[in-house]
Amino acid sequence: MAIDAILKSRPISHDLSQRAVHKVIEVGYHDIRKLGGSSWEERTRVLSDGGYNRYREQGATNLGDLAELVNDKYDGDLNNLLKKAHNDRNETRQLVKEIKGLGDLGADLFFNNVQSVWPSMAPFIDGRSLQTAEYVGIGTDLDAIYADLGRDSMRMSRLANGLRIVNIAVGVLMVLGGISQFFPASMSSIIVGIYVIIFGLIVGGLEFLPNVPDYVYRYASFLFSFLGRGGFYIFVGSILLHDAVLRYIAGSLIGVIGLGYLALEFIPSIEPPSNMRETDQGWGAEQV
Template identity: 45%
Template sequence: MVTTRAKGKAQGEGTAVANEGKTGTKRSRDEAPKTKTTEPKTKQQKKDQVGEVKKTTVKGARDDGGKEKDRKKASPKSTRDQKKLSGPHGQKIEKLLQHFGALPLSNTDLDHPDKATPETVLALLLNAILSSTRVSHSIAAKTTALVIKAGYHKLDVLKKSSWEERTQVLTEGGYTHYREKTATFMGQLAERVEEKYEGDLNTLVKTASQDPAKIRAELQKIKGIGDVGIDIFFTTAQHVWPCLAPWIDPRSLKTAEHIGLGSDVQALWEEVDQKPELMCRLACALMEWFGIMAEQTFHYEQRRLENDLVALVPFEPTVHAAPFVEMIKAHPEMFSYIPFPVINDEADFMKVYEGIHSSPADCLFAVLDKKQKKKVQEEEGLASSLKAAAEMGGNGNTFAGVVSLMATNPTNAVTEVGVMIFPAFQRTHVATNAIGLLLFWTLDPPAAGGLALRRVVWQTHAGNAVSRRTATRLGFEFEGIARWDRVFPRCRGSEVGLSAEALRVRNGTPGEEQPGRHTAVYSIVWDEWDDNKRPRIAALMMERK
């Protein structure tokens, strides 16, 4: 018998106590400790902890000490190995599956995520419980991985675990707000699975005659899950319990509609050839994307900006990553003056994108050209990818580059713009209008739909003559050169990076010192915007029609 009722509360966010309190007083293994063990963390410590969570959740939270487990892991077939989807949204669905469509829990220590073993079904239910509370998507994912690593998806291990031990695992995952209650629910779940379902949740689906409504009614009797948790369980378990398919939870269905897949579950079921595994992967990909978008952290609401020539839309990896990577591989010179890491494929790009997306100071827009769609044909060998991106962008608009805001600080009301326009769209209306829209948004007063920032900065490599001319043409004022402003990737070549060899000798640095960069700094500020800079940029945008 598992004792599950917590009789006290663990304090602080550190490890739970191992002491029993008063000498000679015995407690059940599942009682909550009654003494404080650590002081509450500062806001900065909490921020650091969340930062660590975000860094580890993309690939899961496995820690094998550098050793690979000697077992087969279920993973989705590559797009080359599986049959192409032929429906009207087939290409978009394949792209979504490629980026986010792994089988549930396949990046954890779960042995058989593709099979309806007792351990897999229990793991999926634990994941649903953990993911249904008001915690971030990334914290829920990391905590689930740690719960599975601790072996709590195995009924015998979960039964033998103490409330304290479960609380400790939840704390390590950053699941601090609901840890006491959730640790209790986990103990109660072990009891119910053992007593009601003979140690195997697969008994539940048989008892319910494989009827989704009856399965839902039975799951509602489990403490700690609720309707949202059951929706998540249906989403993630339909490949091992095919009677649940086709299922997409309401929030994910809104995501499907948002990215152009529509909201008809039956139509999407037809799109994936009525295969429960593909439906599961699609539903999970939509849930993953919803979680990512829900964690959008930019200081201001990022919205679509457009005029009759260009549109700036929030960058969506499922739509824009592939053509962006293809373009920069074909034109590596676009990065000559930019301190960006080398990007060889979409995986490399996603590492960079995750850093941008998770930072409240940064946001990224895709630039869509609404006028010169024929330009896409001028990039030999790139037309198919970019045409696909154009279709995904909607209304026949063509993906023409990216713009960003960086180092945004609401307290000081400042931001910095970044621009990268693809070669086929340079020296056209695209850059002027894209930057103009960004400046209108950042510098206009709230009554005009702007953010009312005080200062917008343009920074570039001091040797980047094209970028410096563009800044001047658009009305940015030159402020000076910030010498040795930052390190610069060695891979960009000695002609653009400042040699740091003399610095290495001076400092006695072992190995090599990274090259450096002088940075040219330009700006537009609020008190010159309304009567001077704004009319100038508006006129330039009209000239480029």
Template identity: 55%
Template sequence: MVSSTNSASSGDYEDEISSPIQSVISEFGQLPLAGTTVANQSHLDASPDTLLAMVLDVIVKSRPISHNLTQKTINHLLDEGYHHIDILATTTWEERTKVLEEGGYNRYREQCATYLGSLSDIVVNKYGMSRSIGNAFAPYYDGMLRYGLLDGDLNNLLQSAHGDREEVRTLMKEFKGVGDLGVELFFNNVQSVWPSIAPFLDSRSLQTAEEIGIGGDLNAIYGALGKEPEQMSLLANGLSTVRLEKKKV
């Protein structure tokens, strides 16, 4: 881990690593969910749909399957509208399995279909309107769900965690299929819209940063990026590309 001893040396170090950081971002940096129907190439916001898409992304990518295949699968899930909680929550296990199979996600499709069902239950019941409707409305739950009157907003997860990264980590691991790796991948992306998570690089990207001369001082890296959370997300995804595709910087 690289550290600085005073503000002057910290500034010098930020200048030193700025060039390789900008090379990674300019050549390989991508916004979260790049290439999908959800992504806006200029900006993302913390909408419920965007956040749910980010969780779908990490559930799919947490399994030991090729990067290209998982990307194809997440594209198909989003094309089918699964990042809209009112759509995901009304799917059956069989429907989810079929959509995953159509996306090419064959080896773990049945397990993943179960995970997606559990995800929708938690998002609706813990982070949606149903948190406050009470037992008096229970007989009307199915009808409310059918007509899109129940929602789910993962911004409520951040609020429940009081904006604390480690509390968010604990709550994220309540989603089946999301382990330590999945949380790290989620943090790579969500810091772009939840600034309290920044600065963050997943452990494998941090190792890549050290290998290509950027070093492992997150605060210095963040300083070199002007403490811009979206830039940190671009760097994290760029470093992942460097590692996965064995790119030269």
């Protein structure tokens, strides 16, 4: 799970990072003894074979550092980290961040997964996924969500990862739909395609940031309201609905998700979060 967090905390597509994780497991590097006995060149080659090309050198270094840390500080068993932290989440987080390659985002990814085997870390959902949970009406009361899941830490882990993937998937659909605009090429279709690709990169890219920058709230505040995000998705989906099958598929899926967001606005039982209420927004207001 530490390896998974290290590789996925880089700004790289989910599919590529997942392929790299599978390759690392396939060669047995999830065994700390085998990972510790590997050379930097071997780890680099494995990551490259898994499609992790852009960050393979740094990734190979971080994996080597991970093996060294676990062997030297935790007697070859990362479970000893939890014992050293006295099952306290804050202490555990500080120790986890000592792993090179894991910052706040990486620590969040680690906790999303590790709660399935370290129940004392449950319930946990990273900040961005928790915001998605509120968008879709699940709410942000982790204890209540955990209770609804039967206090099953494995199910909690799956939920935490699933919510994050929803937003990434929408971004990917936008990028693919934008690329499809280039064929057949015309000046207008290329311009539309570039805009849609940028929109997709923004929507998906926000999932890789530990905190949303203040300027995003200021200049793209529509992304943080049911009506705004729903209308935005419907707009992007509608401009993709023409000519090619891929455009119809991407546009339809994005549009349907947009309609879902619009519907949430008119369901009284689902209250928007504070940063999605018009009265809470200010041109220079501090975002909490």
